[in-house]
Amino acid sequence: MTSFNYYMPSRILFGKGKLDELINYLPGKKALIVTSSGPSMKKYGYLGRVEELLNKAGVSYVIFDKILPNPIKRHITEGAALAKENNCDFVIGLGGGSSIDASKSIAVMTANPGDYWDYVGGGSGKGLPVPNAPLPIVAITTTAGTGTEADPWTVVTKEETNEKIGFGYDGTFPTLSIVDPDLMMSVPAHLTAYQGFDALFHATEGYIANIATPVSDMYALKSIELIGKYLAAAVNDGSNEEARSMVALANTLSGFVESTSSCTSEHSLEHALSAYHHDLPHGAGLIMISKEYYTFFAEKGTQKMVDMAKALGYQDAKEPMDFVKALVSLQELCHVAELKMSDYGIDKDDFTKYAENARHTMGGLFNFDPSPMSTEDAAGILARSYQ
DSSP, X not given: OOOOOXXXXXXXXXXXXXXXXXXGSOOOSEEEEEEESSSHHHHTTHHHHHHHHHHHHTOEEEEEEEEOSSOBXXXXXXXXXXXXXXXXXXXXXXXXXXXXXXXXXXXXXHXXXXXXXXXXXXXXXXXXXXXXXXXXXXXXXXXXXXXXXXXXXXXXXXXXXXXXXXXXXXXXXXXXXXXXXXXXXXXXXXXXXXXXXXXXXXXXXXXXXXXXXXXXXXXXXXHHHHHHHHHHHHHHOTTOHHXXXXXXXXXXXXXXXXXXXXXXXXXXXXXXXXXHXXXXXXXXXXXXXXXXXXXXXXTTTOTHHHHHHHHTTOTTOOSTHHXXXXXXXXXXXXXXXXXXXXGGTOOTTOHHHHHHHHHHHHGGGGGGSSSOOOHHHHHHHXXXXXX
């Protein structure tokens, strides 16, 4: 008999213009705004709009704008120290998945003693229980990629040991999430593609995972369908409001998938790559390995891949490999089929090291694969993906 648990406590405001409703749901009187080290939040006025709304609501704030595309532990420590120093009582993550992920981790460490890695499970983390509730988290996403606005997960790299590990629990769900496609119109084409495929793989991994449920399957197939229909349009015409909105919806749905199922070893493998190569965008790394990753399972006859192929737009799909064909076709339409590991300094002699790192840091995700994958299998997938 089917059984599952479903807990998704975040209030989600989705749609054009929803940022303006921020002032109706603020959970405190002083915010730490966590955002990226890049210029886009200021350049496109997103930070200014949030500041204006906070000022209007009489809420004070300080800004922590050091977050890298792959967040690092040192910045979690610095951000938490700033929040404590200024007596902040909630955290706003403004930007892409990295800023929102970092805001979750900072919210934990502002309210708790010790080192962040004390609470992280996997790798060299101690996996201790978190004694105190994190500060409330407000997620304002300006990208459609990670689904982090609709799940409790945060991914941070311990730079000294090249460990990139996911962490999260009920307390790290955002209190409030705002998904306003107006904030995504400025994302460049290549990043739109990287982020869209990240969302896709959250859905596909959650669908084939051996702990998938009817609820997660429902969200996953709809997310895959929307990405198949709209991602290329968003990539090729960033001003297409309908495409932007539908990809944003697919992304949020993929966050629901992560809250009700799980990622699989595809994410473990990519995290190992970007743990060593911090300039590698997460979505790009996933794209690079995806053809060989899904071929591995297709060759084992994973029937759910036929469902995913149909959802992605290949209506006549009959074989698991049809999903791989549909996936590659979408990558070609989005101009990302030829991404090269070598462009990011990834050494083809290190694939066993990366596979072992994936097992060491996020080995738990291998347990959710639809069929067993050994370290040798994982290294082989990386090797066959190399360009």
